[in-house]
Amino acid sequence: MKDQIVVIDELQRIDTELSELEVHLKEYPERISEFEHELETSRNTLSELKTQLEQFNENKTKLEQELASNEETIKKSEQKLFDIKTHKEYAALQKEISDTKRTNSELEENLIDEMEKIEGIESKISELEEELSAKEEEYKEKIDEIKEKLEEVKVQYTPKKAEKENIASKISPEILPVYEKIMKRDGTALALAKNEICTGCHMNIPPQLFNEVLTLSRIIQCPSCKKILYCEEEEKQSEAQTA
Ligand SMILES: [Zn+2]
Numbered sequence: 001m002k003d004q005i006v007v008i009d010e011l012q013r014i015d016t017e018l019s020e021l022e023v024h025l026k027e028y029p030e031r032i033s034e035f036e037h038e039l040e041t042s043r044n045t046l047s048e049l050k051t052q053l054e055q056f057n058e059n060k061t062k063l064e065q066e067l068a069s070n071e072e073t074i075k076k077s078e079q080k081l082f083d084i085k086t087h088k089e090y091a092a093l094q095k096e097i098s099d100t101k102r103t104n105s106e107l108e109e110n111l112i113d114e115m116e117k118i119e120g121i122e123s124k125i126s127e128l129e130e131e132l133s134a135k136e137e138e139y140k141e142k143i144d145e146i147k148e149k150l151e152e153v154k155v156q157y158t159p160k161k162a163e164k165e166n167i168a169s170k171i172s173p174e175i176l177p178v179y180e181k182i183m184k185r186d187g188t189a190l191a192l193a194k195n196e197i198c199t200g201c202h203m204n205i206p207p208q209l210f211n212e213v214l215t216l217s218r219i220i221q222c223p224s225c226k227k228i229l230y231c232e233e234e235e236k237q238s239e240a241q242t243a
Contacts, residue, residue, distance in 0.1 A: 001216040004172060005190070005230045008179055011167045012189055018164060019187070021157045028150040035139040042132045049125050056118045063111045070104045175219050175228075182227055191227035201225035 077097045084090045168176060182189040191200025196210045203224035205213065213220045213229045220229045 001219055004175065004219065005216065005228070007167060007170045008175070008228060009190060009230075011164065011171060011179065012183065014160060014164045014167060015183055016187070018157070018160055021153050021160065024149070024153045025157065028146050028153070032143050032146050032150075035143050039132070039136060039139055042128065042135060046125065046128050046132060049121055049128065053118065053121045053125065056114055056121065060111065060114045060118065063107055063114060067104055067107050067111065070100050070107070074100050074104075178219075178221070179228065186225075186227070189228055191222055191225065191229055193222075193229040193231045198222040198225060198227065198229060200227040205229070 074097055077093055077100075081090065081093060081097075084093060171179065179189045186200075188200070191198050193199070193205055193210060193213045196205050196207060197203070198205055200222060201224045203222065205222065209220060209223070212218065213231050216230075221227065222229055
């Protein structure tokens, strides 16, 4: 059974390495997509702002056109005033002119508002564009770095997985599922038995059972934590001397 312990120890070492690699296999792509997601969010914000800017510019153009057309109307009406014969008609046209002028001064205020909005959004856009291009550069470097690491992990993983299969085939079929179960639960399946104590859970091992660990006539599991027990050579020797 000593050979089995050696093989289990070897398998445990490979499994530990495999699970570290698996952590990276999961973690690296997640980190890449986090960076990509952040860039995507910034790009979306920027594109929303640009759509808003287009809308503001359209509003501005409409206001300018309306203002210009009203100016034209005012000019024509003022020209017409000279040709009007009746006082009533004159007063009506004058009212029309002053109404249009009032409308125009409202339009001018709106135009100023719109121009302020455009100015604000333009500076926001150029600020974000700068931020985004700096971020794109920074993240591209980071992403490339992670991708490189991910490739390295993939290169290591496949042969190690094969190595695991090879080692696992050397473990007796009754012990392998026991090992797998404890390994999955605790991340380690072996525990050193020392001075009748399991170093995995620090509980006492009954003397009879401990003797069996020393002789290793069969695979012994700790009664408390169920880990597969083994002992060091010196312990066996000192036990042999006292016996
Ligand atoms: Zn234990």
